[in-house]
Amino acid sequence: MKPLRTVLLLLGAALLGVLLWRIGPADILGLVGRVGWYFIPAVALYTMHHAVRAVALRACVPRPDLLSYGDAFAIRLSGEAIQSLTFSGPVLAEPARAWMLTHRGLTLQEGFAAALTEYLISAFVTAAMSAAGLVYIVRAFDPPPVLAGASLLVAALL
DSSP states (O other): OHHHHHHHHHHHHHHHHHHHHHHOHHHHHHHHHHHGGGHHHHHHHHHHHHHHHHHHHHHHSSSGGGSOHHHHHHHHHHHHHHHHHHTOTHHHHHHHHHHHHHTTTOOHHHHHHHHHHHHHHHHHHHHHHHHHHHHHHHHHHOOOHHHHHHHHHHHHHO
C-alpha cells in the first residue's frame, strides 16, 4: 500500500505543479493580492471547517480508538480531494472515505456508517445555519416584501 500512496502523492504534486505552471504564479499572486489580507482568515476558516469535520468523523466512528485525529483529518482531506478532482460530489467522496476507514481497522459497514453519519450531520448543520443566516439578512436589511416573503419561505423549508 505504501508504494501506491507514494505514487498518488507524486501524481498529486505533479498535477498541482502543472496547474500552477499553466495558471502562472503572477496571476495567482495577483488574485491573492486582490483579496488582500482577507485571504488569511478565509484560509483559516476553511482549515477550521475541515478540522471540526475531522473531529465529527472521529466521533461518528463506533470504535474511535482505531482512528486518530490525524488519520481522520487525512481522510477528510483525501475525500475532499476526490470530490474536487472528480466533480462527483459526495457520490464518490463518501464511499472513498468509508473505504479509507477500513484501512484503519473498521469494517466496511462501520466505515460507511461513520462517513454517512458525519456527512448528514454536516448537511443538517449547514441547512440550519443557512436558514438562520437568511432570516438574519431579511431582518437586518429589510428587502422588498416579495423577496422577504420568498426568503422566509425558503428558510422555513430548509
